[in-house]
Amino acid sequence: MPIGTTLTEQAFLRHSELVYRVCFVYLKNQADAEDAAADTFVRLMESRKTFECDEHLKAWLIVTAKNLCRDALSHWWRKKRIGSETPEFAEAPGEDRETLSILLELPVKYREALSLHCLMGYSGEETAKILGISPSALYVRLSRGREMLRQALGEAPAKPKSVKSRSSEPRTLRPTDSL
Amino acid sequence: MNPIDQKIEGALEQVTLSQDAKYRIKNKVKAFPAKHNKRIGGKLSSAAFLSIVLASLIFITAAAAVGFSLFKGIYGEKAETLTPYGVTIGTSVQNGDVQLTLHESVADDYATAYIFSIKGLTDAGKALVASNTLDPNADETVFRQTNKGETLVKTVLTDNYPTTSVEKNPPKENADCQLYELHQQTDSDGEYVYFDIGLRRNNVMYNAENNASYVIIPIESLREESREYFALYIITPEVQQLTLTFNGLELSLPQATTYIPGTEVIIDGYIQDYMLTEGGLVMIMYDYPTSAVLTPLGLYVNDNHARSLAYRYASLTFNDGSEQYLSEISNDKSGIASWKPRYLPTHYQGAVYLFNEIMDISTVKSLVFSDEIEFPFDGSAPFVRSSGRILDPNDPQLLYWKITAQIRDYIIENCPESQYVRKTGFRASDFSCSYEIIDNGSVNDNNCKFIISFSRLSGGTLEEEARAKVESIKRGINYDLSFNVAGTGVYNGTDVLVVECGETSPGLYKRCIFAFYEGKLLTIEYDGYTGQPTDYAFDALLNLIKFD
Numbered sequence: 001m002p003i004g005t006t007l008t009e010q011a012f013l014r015h016s017e018l019v020y021r022v023c024f025v026y027l028k029n030q031a032d033a034e035d036a037a038a039d040t041f042v043r044l045m046e047s048r049k050t051f052e053c054d055e056h057l058k059a060w061l062i063v064t065a066k067n068l069c070r071d072a073l074s075h076w077w078r079k080k081r082i083g084s085e086t087p088e089f090a091e092a093p094g095e096d097r098e099t100l101s102i103l104l105e106l107p108v109k110y111r112e113a114l115s116l117h118c119l120m121g122y123s124g125e126e127t128a129k130i131l132g133i134s135p136s137a138l139y140v141r142l143s144r145g146r147e148m149l150r151q152a153l154g155e156a157p158a159k160p161k162s163v164k165s166r167s168s169e170p171r172t173l174r175p176t177d178s179l
Numbered sequence: 180m181n182p183i184d185q186k187i188e189g190a191l192e193q194v195t196l197s198q199d200a201k202y203r204i205k206n207k208v209k210a211f212p213a214k215h216n217k218r219i220g221g222k223l224s225s226a227a228f229l230s231i232v233l234a235s236l237i238f239i240t241a242a243a244a245v246g247f248s249l250f251k252g253i254y255g256e257k258a259e260t261l262t263p264y265g266v267t268i269g270t271s272v273q274n275g276d277v278q279l280t281l282h283e284s285v286a287d288d289y290a291t292a293y294i295f296s297i298k299g300l301t302d303a304g305k306a307l308v309a310s311n312t313l314d315p316n317a318d319e320t321v322f323r324q325t326n327k328g329e330t331l332v333k334t335v336l337t338d339n340y341p342t343t344s345v346e347k348n349p350p351k352e353n354a355d356c357q358l359y360e361l362h363q364q365t366d367s368d369g370e371y372v373y374f375d376i377g378l379r380r381n382n383v384m385y386n387a388e389n390n391a392s393y394v395i396i397p398i399e400s401l402r403e404e405s406r407e408y409f410a411l412y413i414i415t416p417e418v419q420q421l422t423l424t425f426n427g428l429e430l431s432l433p434q435a436t437t438y439i440p441g442t443e444v445i446i447d448g449y450i451q452d453y454m455l456t457e458g459g460l461v462m463i464m465y466d467y468p469t470s471a472v473l474t475p476l477g478l479y480v481n482d483n484h485a486r487s488l489a490y491r492y493a494s495l496t497f498n499d500g501s502e503q504y505l506s507e508i509s510n511d512k513s514g515i516a517s518w519k520p521r522y523l524p525t526h527y528q529g530a531v532y533l534f535n536e537i538m539d540i541s542t543v544k545s546l547v548f549s550d551e552i553e554f555p556f557d558g559s560a561p562f563v564r565s566s567g568r569i570l571d572p573n574d575p576q577l578l579y580w581k582i583t584a585q586i587r588d589y590i591i592e593n594c595p596e597s598q599y600v601r602k603t604g605f606r607a608s609d610f611s612c613s614y615e616i617i618d619n620g621s622v623n624d625n626n627c628k629f630i631i632s633f634s635r636l637s638g639g640t641l642e643e644e645a646r647a648k649v650e651s652i653k654r655g656i657n658y659d660l661s662f663n664v665a666g667t668g669v670y671n672g673t674d675v676l677v678v679e680c681g682e683t684s685p686g687l688y689k690r691c692i693f694a695f696y697e698g699k700l701l702t703i704e705y706d707g708y709t710g711q712p713t714d715y716a717f718d719a720l721l722n723l724i725k726f727d
Binding site for chain 2: 008016045047067099129134150
């Protein structure tokens with residue numbers, strides 16, 4: 001796929017809505033989400049990347065948007081402001097509005113896991129890769145996030161589910177290790 | 180699909196991009212190349228050509244300066260102020276699969292920060308790099324020493340007394356250095372995961388003391404395909420040569436030669452004055468800081484012991500009248516928030532607050548502990564905020580410390596030469612400090628402990644106050660203590676009471692000496708085995724008292 005304005009335009013046409021949603025989930029307001037979405041496409045123009053397919057491009061956009069939003073959230077001025085920030089979103093049907101409102105109040109690590117997983121329809125492993133965490137960490141976050149949401153919505157708790165362990169080679173803490 | 184996931188999907192569909200918003204974003208994106216893609220066409224005059232050559236030279240010079248640029252990945256544009264102190268390193272090693280590169284470094288008197296990257300060169304290498312992606316939000320990210328040697332704990336009965344000794348056997352390999360592996364705990368109840376990134380501390384044995392601390396932060400904004408960037412902070416005092424390792428690759432970390440200047444405030448003496456005269460902190464603060472140094476990279480608080488709770492409420496005030504808690508403006512993850520013990524850098528005595536952004540230290544007015552004790556950076560005297568009282572480091576109330584030192588020194592002087600006394604820490608409940616008599620440097624059950632504490636009075640006689648104190652000790656150790664007055668006398672010019680409190684474990688006896696001192700109850704608790712060599716310590720204590 002060629003690189004340049006054409007690619008950015010194509011990407012914008014296809015994925016601007018998705019990128020904006022990702023940014024909104026992190027930043028919780030329209031203006032900041034728009035800025036972050038614009039920055040994401042600027043990054044695309046600056047990059048000299050080739051993309052194997054549209055899915056590859058989409059994943060790159062999501063990761064870049066996520067990183068930009070994470071950076072924005074880590075600024076102290078934002079941390080200071082966020083406490084008093086009320087999420088803004090378009091008028092939505094009652095139930096969706098309530099779900100969205102609760103979702104946006106979840107801690108960011110649960111919010112991003114749930115949102116990206118549901119938004120993209122990727123498998124757990126793919127979502128974990130995009131988030132840069134292990135699949136087991138993702139499953140834990142998804143499970144806890146769903147439970148928090150379920151409780152906040154006043155629904156019955158789900159049956160406990162075992163959490164998959166990481167398949168590669170992490171070592172657990174050894175008895176001789178001291179904390 | 181999970182019903183909750185369905186709800187989330189439905190809800191997120193309500194987040195839509197309006198046509199106006201689309202135009203706004205598009206315009207922002209379009210505005211970008213207009214600033215950057217300028218072309219020069221047509222025939223140039225020699226003057227114009229010369230000006231372009233000059234401009235190019237300036238550009239190259241600027242580019243060299245901008246070569247030190249990756250710290251912008253952490254600090255944004257303000258990182259440019261670090262340029263005069265920054266070093267562009269650019270050393271790289273690789274094997275068939277991965278590449279390890281050390282890019283830049285910058286240092287102040289307390290920390291040296293490096294930026295390094297790992298890059299996958301093959302599919303296997305890319306997978307390795309991907310498996311070394313750190314979670315920036317993990318509960319804990321620390322370098323753990325992995326060749327500490329085996330710890331053996333032996334307990335034997337000697338003359339019916341249990342004796343425990345702790346021995347450390349050398350590790351099977353690499354005993355001539357200290358090896359550290361990076362690991363993370365993603366959630367507080369999750370498992371620890373080790374990574375391939377490590378550090379080797381050269382020229383020291385595996386069991387050498389190490390007061391340095393190592394902090395690593397992933398830099399997501401610099402992330403490239405198959406390449407991860409990290410900032411590594413070496414918090415001094417690191418005196419040994421360090422080597423960065425990754426999957427068999429090694430790079431020596433160069434020591435800094437240029438340091439960002441900072442400014443210092445002295446805390447020692449002043450904070451004791453506050454603790455002892457204003458009262459409030461006596462109950463919550465068992466250690467105290469001695470000095471603090473502010474640099475654009477962070478605030479470093481030196482401590483007489485470690486981990487004072489007061490840091491939790493530490494803040495900076497600025498010349499414009501604003502104030503911010505250090506927890507708001509510094510990184511409270513990755514091992515550097517001082518007030519969370521598990522995030523503390525290993526062994527570091529004090530606190531390290533690495534700022535989220537480069538701090539212009541000329542704008543900082545003062546350091547404040549617990550919203551109350553203010554230490555100006557301009558050299559003026561520290562003071563109590565609520566009363567305005569200037570703190571005096573020579574306040575006579577410091578006799579509290581002097582008297583504990585007197586007792587400690589007296590015991591050391593009067594104990595056999597083979598023993599010594601070490602301070603083991605403070606208790607939370609009162610202002611108190613604990614000393615341990617150590618036999619030949621090993622920790623065993625023949626050791627004895629004495630605790631010197633001061634507590635508030637409730638208006639009773641010495642015996643009533645002493646009984647109440649023993650009751651509070653009983654509650655603390657959950658053991659049935661007795662109260663038998665063994666003698667009365669005079670100590671340091673005031674009446675004293677010596678009380679036998681009975682056994683707290685087989686053969687181990689608790690005795691207490693009580694006296695009123697400076698409007699508080701002075702308690703000297705002694706725990707030790709009777710008839711053992713360490714009993715000399717109690718004799719030494721009794722020698723201080725003139726009995727009736």
